[in-house]
Amino acid sequence: MTKTEHGARRGRRAAAGMLSLLAVGMAVPTIAHANVVPTLGRGKPAIGISRAIADNDRPEQDRSADAARKPAALLTFAGIRPGMAVADVMPGRGYFTRLFSNVVGPKGHVYAIVPAWLAQKKPTAADAVNAIAQEAAFANVSVSVEPLETLSVPRPLDVVWTSQNYHDIYYGQSADAALAFDKAAFAALRPGGSLVIVDHVALPGGVTADIAKLHRIDPAIIRQQAEAAGFVFQTDSTVLANPSDPHTVPVFDPSIRGKTDQVVLKFVKPAR
Structure with missing residues (x-):
């Protein structure tokens, strides 16, 4: 060659x-x-709060409620971040479930927890969040129907969240049931983790039966219950406050629906 x-x-x-x-x-x-790219059922990457709110996977029904529900301020207040484990207790149609899922991303997880007593009363109570959990975009969401005195999750939680529901536990069940939920949240959280409660405000000193019909609760009761379970009150927010709310009509009354005076409280499980 x-x-x-x-x-x-x-x-x-x-x-x-x-x-x-x-x-x-x-x-x-x-x-x-x-x-x-989140194929193979891993869900979407974690995204910031503003992008989570603007996400195309959120239904129009949720978007139309944003102006009143102020999710950016609430998620910031709660400290929701990528990688967190969050329990969304009594998630309803999943308004916050989707938002939490978007922010915590595939390294985090959202546990949508429906109370067993609510599922017995309303068999479709978990249907909406079950549908969310079956979407590939929300693969980091799981749903359980269980007693609220247990909160059986497989990893320590960073945040336990419930919005507009604590009054249903306290008045719809009992003060003891609400305290049992607080204790279960305390046990499920990691040291330093947070319990965040949003609810419609009732005037103090009212007759229990009357307040129950309004679907409201005195914020002092929420704080007393949480502290009795071992939590330390950290802070509150006035982002959902409405001083023009008369506090004397049910929250479903057309005159105030979607505009109620709401309290936003954050409690912390002590690090030691």
Whole structure:
């Protein structure tokens, strides 16, 4: 074989090698991209609160409620961050469930917890959040129907959240049931974790039966119960306050529905 032929062969080998490297190099971004894009049921990547609110996977019904429910302020207040484990207790149609899912991302998890007594009273109580959990975009959501005095979750929680529901536990069940829920939340949280309660405000000193019909609760009762369970009150927010609410009509009354005076409280499980 002549030198010219040897040179030509080396050239062909080099060219083939270069093509192979180029092929590998072109394949790498595709593989990396597959690891980033949430296929295979992993759900979406964690995103910031503002992007979570703007996410296209949220239904129009949720978006139309944003102006009144102020999710950006509430999620910031609660300290929801990527990787967190959050319990959404009595999640209703999943308004906050979706938002929590978007923010905590695939390294976090959202436990939508429906009380057993509510499911017995309303067999469809878990249907909405079960539907959310079956969507690929919300693969980090799981649903359980269980007594609120247990909160059986597989990992320590960072936040236990309930919105517009504590009065249903306290008045719809009993003060003891509400305290049992607080104690279960305390046990399920990691040291330093938070219990966040949002609810419609009732005037203090009212007759229990009357207040129960209003679907409201005195914030002092919430604080007393949480502290009795071992929590330390950390702070509150006035983001949902409405001083023009008369506090004497049911929260479903057309004159005040969606505009009630609401308390937002954060309690912390002591680190020690």
